[in-house]
Amino acid sequence: xxxxxxxxxxxxxxLVCFLMILFSEISAQTERENEQKIITDIMxxxxxxxxxxxxxxxxxxxxxYCINHKININTANRLDFQKLVFLDExxxxxxxxxxxxxxxxxxxxxxQSIESIDERTLYLLTxxxxxxxxxxxxxxxxKMISLGKNxxxxxxxxxxxxxxxxxxxxxxxxxxxYLGSPFKYVLRYKFNSxxxxxxxxxxxxxxxxxxxxxAQKYGxxxxxxxxxxxxxxxxKTIALGDYQANFGQGLTFGSGLAARKSAYxxxxxxxxxxxxxxxxxxxxxxxxxAAFTYKLKHFEVTGFFSYKYISTNYREADSLASLNGDxxxxxxxxxxxxxxxxxxxxxxxxxxxxxxxxKYVGSNFDFxxxxxxxxxxxxxxxxxxxxxxYNFSGKQLSNIGVDxxxxxxxxxxxxxLSYSSSNAYASISGLSIPLHQTLDxxxxxxxxxxxxxxxxxxxxxxxxxxxxEEGFYTAISFKPNSLWTLNSYIDVYRSPxxxxxxxxxxxxxxxxxxxxxxxxxxxxxxxxxxxEIKNINSLTGIETSNFLMDAYRKVIxxxxxxxxxxxxxxxxxLEVVEYNNPIVGTKNGTLIFxxxxxxxxxxxxxxxxxxxxxxxxxxxxxxxxxxxxxxNQYSVPLYQNTGVRYYLSVHYRFxxxxxxxxxxxxxxxxxxxxxxxxxxxxxGNVLSDLRLQLRWSF
Numbered sequence: 001x002x003x004x005x006x007x008x009x010x011x012x013x014x015l016v017c018f019l020m021i022l023f024s025e026i027s028a029q030t031e032r033e034n035e036q037k038i039i040t041d042i043m044x045x046x047x048x049x050x051x052x053x054x055x056x057x058x059x060x061x062x063x064x065y066c067i068n069h070k071i072n073i074n075t076a077n078r079l080d081f082q083k084l085v086f087l088d089e090x091x092x093x094x095x096x097x098x099x100x101x102x103x104x105x106x107x108x109x110x111x112q113s114i115e116s117i118d119e120r121t122l123y124l125l126t127x128x129x130x131x132x133x134x135x136x137x138x139x140x141x142x143k144m145i146s147l148g149k150n151x152x153x154x155x156x157x158x159x160x161x162x163x164x165x166x167x168x169x170x171x172x173x174x175x176x177x178y179l180g181s182p183f184k185y186v187l188r189y190k191f192n193s194x195x196x197x198x199x200x201x202x203x204x205x206x207x208x209x210x211x212x213x214x215a216q217k218y219g220x221x222x223x224x225x226x227x228x229x230x231x232x233x234x235x236k237t238i239a240l241g242d243y244q245a246n247f248g249q250g251l252t253f254g255s256g257l258a259a260r261k262s263a264y265x266x267x268x269x270x271x272x273x274x275x276x277x278x279x280x281x282x283x284x285x286x287x288x289x290a291a292f293t294y295k296l297k298h299f300e301v302t303g304f305f306s307y308k309y310i311s312t313n314y315r316e317a318d319s320l321a322s323l324n325g326d327x328x329x330x331x332x333x334x335x336x337x338x339x340x341x342x343x344x345x346x347x348x349x350x351x352x353x354x355x356x357x358x359k360y361v362g363s364n365f366d367f368x369x370x371x372x373x374x375x376x377x378x379x380x381x382x383x384x385x386x387x388x389x390y391n392f393s394g395k396q397l398s399n400i401g402v403d404x405x406x407x408x409x410x411x412x413x414x415x416x417l418s419y420s421s422s423n424a425y426a427s428i429s430g431l432s433i434p435l436h437q438t439l440d441x442x443x444x445x446x447x448x449x450x451x452x453x454x455x456x457x458x459x460x461x462x463x464x465x466x467x468x469e470e471g472f473y474t475a476i477s478f479k480p481n482s483l484w485t486l487n488s489y490i491d492v493y494r495s496p497x498x499x500x501x502x503x504x505x506x507x508x509x510x511x512x513x514x515x516x517x518x519x520x521x522x523x524x525x526x527x528x529x530x531x532e533i534k535n536i537n538s539l540t541g542i543e544t545s546n547f548l549m550d551a552y553r554k555v556i557x558x559x560x561x562x563x564x565x566x567x568x569x570x571x572x573x574l575e576v577v578e579y580n581n582p583i584v585g586t587k588n589g590t591l592i593f594x595x596x597x598x599x600x601x602x603x604x605x606x607x608x609x610x611x612x613x614x615x616x617x618x619x620x621x622x623x624x625x626x627x628x629x630x631x632n633q634y635s636v637p638l639y640q641n642t643g644v645r646y647y648l649s650v651h652y653r654f655x656x657x658x659x660x661x662x663x664x665x666x667x668x669x670x671x672x673x674x675x676x677x678x679x680x681x682x683x684g685n686v687l688s689d690l691r692l693q694l695r696w697s698f
Contacts, residue, residue, distance in 0.1 A: 034606065034651070036631055037597070038127050039063045041561075042086055043634065044626040045263040059257050060634045061280045065273070069195050070130040073111075074104040078407070079366070082271040084128050085264055088477060089432050090440055091117055093410050105131050116437065118482040123521035141197075148193035153631060153695045157184035157207070160688040165208060165338065165679030176339040178208035178679065185211065185220070188632065190279060199227040199241075204281050208338030215343045222335065224286070228277040236293040236300065237275045242286050245304050246272035247357045248403025249416040249428050250458040251448075251466060252370045256285045258458035263514055263528070265475040265489040266442050268430060268460045269414050274302045274357060283335030284310070285456075287353060298361050305354035309347035311337075314378070327379040339679070350377040353455060365406045370418075372399045374455040387498035390422075390468070392453040397421055399454050410434045416459075424451035426466065428459055438480055444473040450497040462493045462508070470494055488513040501537055504547040508534030522563040530555040539583060551581040553620070571595035579621040589621035590614065591639050597628070604653040611646045614639040630661035630693040643669040643685075661693040 039060055046059065063085075071080050073095065081092045094116050099105060108131055111122055159182060164170075170177035184207045190200035203220035210216040225241040232238070246254040249270045256278075258270060274293050278286040291304030312328035328349050337346045355372035374397045382391035401418035415429035430444040446461060450468040457466040460473070471493030478486040494507035510532035517525045535548040557575045564570055577589035593612035600606065608628040616622055616639055627635040628649045637645065647665035654660065666688040669675070675682040 034599070034603065035064075035067050035127060037628065038124065039067070040626060040628060040634070042124070046085060047262065047626075047636070060632070061278075062256070062272075062276075064632075065276060066128050068192060070128055072132045073108070073129050074099070074131060076129075079271055079361075079405070082269060083273070084125075085267050086121065086124055088264075088266045088440065089410065089412060090434055090437065090479075091121060093434070107131055115482065116479070118479075118485070118518050119521040120518045120524055144193040144197040148191050148197065149697060151188075151190045151192075151695060151697050153186075153188045153693060155184075155186040155630060155633070155691060155693040157186075157689065157691045158182060159207070160690070161675075161682045161684060161686060163676065163679065164681040164683075176341060176679065178338045179214055179340070179343075180205070180208050180210040180216070180338060182207050183211075186281065186632075187220070188279065196230055196232070197228070198230075198277050199225075200279060201225040202279050202281060204283075206336055206338070208336070215337070215346075221337050222281070222283050224278060224281075226277040226279055228275075234294055234296050236295045237273075237291070239275050239277060239291045239304075242278040242288050243291055243304075244272075244276045244278050244285075245274065245287055245291060245302075246270070246276075246458075247274060247302070247370045248368055248401060249414070249460070251416045251426055251428055252399050252401030252403075252418040252454065253355065253372045253456055254458040255287055255456040256280075256458065257282075260460055260464075261462075261473075261489065261491060261510075261512075263487065263512075265487040265512070265514075266432065266440060266477050268442065268444050268473065268475070269412075269432075270459070274300070274359075275304065284331070284333050300357075300359045300361065302357040302359075304356065305352070307350070307352050310349055310351045311335075311346045312349045314345060314348045327381045328376075329381055329383055351455075352376075364408070365404070367405075368403045370399070370401045370403070372455070373397075386503070387500055390451045390453075390497060392422070397453055397455060418452070418454070420451075420453045422451050422453045424449040424453070426452040426459075438478060440477045442473075442475045446471055446473075450495075462491065462510075463495075463499070468495050468497050468499065470496065483517060483519060485516040485518070486513070487516070502535060502548065503537055504535075506535035506548055508532070510534075520563070522561075522569065524559075524561045526557075526559050528555070528557040528559070536581065549582050551620070552579065554578045567599055567601065569597045569599075571597075573625070575623055575625070577616075577621045577623055579618060581620075584618060584620075587618035587621045589616035589618075589623050589639070591616075591623045591625060593625065595628075606651045608649045609647065611644070612639070613644055615642045616640045627665075628663075630663050630691050631695060633691065633693075635665075637665075637667075641669050642671045643667060657697050659695050661691070661695075663689075663691045665689045 042063060043060060066083060078092055078096065081087055081095065094114050095111065098114055108126055108129055111117060111125060165178035166182055167177060185205045187203045188200065192198045202224045204222045205211050205220045209221045212219050226243060227240040229238040230236065244256045246256065250258055275291045287304065287306035288308035289304065289306040293300055293302045311332040313330045313332065314328045332345055337343045352375045353372065355370065357368055357370045359366055359368035376395050379395050380393055382388045382393055398421040399418060401416055403416040404414065406413045412432040415427065417427045419425050426448040428446040430442065432442045434440045444460065446459065446469065448467045448469045452467040454466065459466045461469050462471060463469055471491060473489060473491040475489035490509065490511045492509040496505050498504060499506065510530065512530045514526055514528040532553045533550055536551045538546055538549040555575065555577050557573065560572045562570055573593055575591045578586060580586045591612060591614045593610050595608065595610045597608040598606060610627065614623065619640060623639040624636050625639065627637060627647060629635045645667040647663060649663040651661050652659060666686065669685040672685055675687055
């Protein structure tokens with residue numbers, strides 16, 4: 001070793017020791033946020049541009065998986081770091097370059113010596129990474145069990161106002177009604193042993209569903225079980241029961257949900273675990289069967305099969321609407337089985353999926369091939385509306401695809417090409433280029449044919465079906481220093497064929513820019529502007545043959561996250577939306593809220609609350625905002641009409657093994673006298689909700 005090298009290493013060791021001592025002093029004065037809060041903060045930035053009230057618990061579960069299976073920064077490659085969605089390519093490059101230059105990390109806090117990593121990113125990293133020597137070793141089953149941890153959680157939820165569906169007199173009128181109680185129950189059990197063994201189950205009863213009676217004589221409406229063994233012999237993963245499978249960019253096959261356009265403007269690339277345990281409560285976005293990933297030198301081979309019954313809009317052969325034998329026209333995605341009709345549609349069609357993925361991982365590239373086949377025991381007939389012309393019909397569907405990831409110094413080229421048995425192609429390609437140590441750009445082009453069909457996929461795009469779309473996305477990230485960041489993107493897209501409620505080929509674009517100021521790890525201030533134009537149906541189209549018109553949506557957000565004291569934090573937000581189209585004119589929406597979060601010194605008690613004032617003139621000017629919630633739950637309430645909403649969420653740890661959560665929320669509307677429609681209608685202007693959760697760890 002050269003003399004200069006020895007001095008360099010000695011200096012580095014002294015610096016690391018100093019940073020560890022400094023961090024210990026800081027940690028003693030300021031409490032770390034709990035993992036649930038960290039996940040909530042990241043998720044808000046991931047999904048805040050998604051205008052939908054879908055179930056996001058699967059994305060939440062993916063982040064929880066990364067926290068529970070921390071990355072060893074001494075052995076992690078670039079693909080491992082890319083699973084952390086808040087990291088951009090320059091930060092990943094800096095972490096890897098530091099390891100190459102100075103050798104293995106002695107502590108997580110050595111990352112503080114990398115000037116290009118801002119304080120907030122460094123703080124988030126401490127939840128997702130670790131420092132270990134060497135690689136994981138094979139472990140006996142008895143040792144796995146002895147080192148494991150059991151967790152049991154139970155949740156109850158109810159609303160205080162009566163909905164129309166619970167009126168039993170509807171039965172006397174021959175109308176549909178909710179057969180069960182207005183309570184929601186969730187029960188979970190999970191065993192986890194480091195990064196080697198995980199198994200457990202989840203059970204759920206939604207509001208209005210029966211419980212230990214009627215159609216649900218065995219208790220819950222939904223049950224899920226998983227068993228996953230990792231890092232044994234050459235097997236990277238062995239999964240039984242319910243699991244997720246994701247390959248490449250999620251174009252050929254990707255079960256579960258994935259974030260799309262977001263405030264993380266540079267992170268459009270997908271990098272999933274190929275096989276992952278499923279313990280979410282979404283009743284559709286998973287596979288049921290067995291899967292494995294076998295790793296040998298540079299190759300990873302994955303095989304899987306799934307065999308489960310799904311809920312559909314089923315039609316028997318003797319129905320006047322069905323002329324081709326028993327078939328189904330759509331898949332029920334709500335997971336709700338409250339009425340006689342919903343129960344009749346439950347688990348009435350068999351869906352089978354099998355396939356595999358082979359990937360070669362080199363030093364500067366990886367290349368994969370995927371083959372998938374899906375079959376049903378009844379024919380799928382999608383309908384005869386013009387926009388449904390290219391939808392899947394039949395009993396069987398096959399897909400093949402190739403995915404790739406190449407690196408040339410700091411330049412990254414990635415993508416996927418896929419083919420479906422409907423004789424159609426879909427492709428996505430991206431290029432990430434660091435123009436300067438302070439400036440990065442990304443270009444992404446996708447072209448999903450109108451005839452392209454697949455069972456599960458979750459690629460990047462404006463729409464969520466991965467077909468009938470062509471678009472070009474460009475993003476830049478400018479970081480002049482560790483305090484300031486400017487992120488922007490523009491996405492231009494078109495659909496060459498019709499879509500639901502869009503009766504002609506259409507196009508649109510959206511633009512987002514956000515300026516962030518991050519003075520400390522606990523503080524973040526940003527201002528955001530988003531502008532979007534898209535085509536929608538015109539009511540005068542029949543007479544004029546001009547079927548579409550432009551709809552405009554502008555969003556301005558001012559947001560501040562800050563520490564008030566070592567135990568008290570706050571979030572303040574103002575968001576203004578303007579929507580316009582030639583028919584309804586201009587409609588506005590405004591939301592302002594104040595959050596306060598208190599965490600006791602020993603973290604055995606925390607309380608989070610919000611009061612929000614909103615005024616929204618039209619559904620198209622609606623606003624979403626994430627909320628703190630009980631463990632394993634995620635809330636993105638819709639703000640519409642005019643009123644006030646508040647919530648209070650409390651966490652208390654009774655012992656090291658037992659803790660509890662409670663959340664109460666209430667929304668009061670000033671301009672309406674009823675909430676919801678149909679069986680979900682409430683006569684009144686108040687909606688109140690209560691969630692109780694208990695966790696036992698042993």
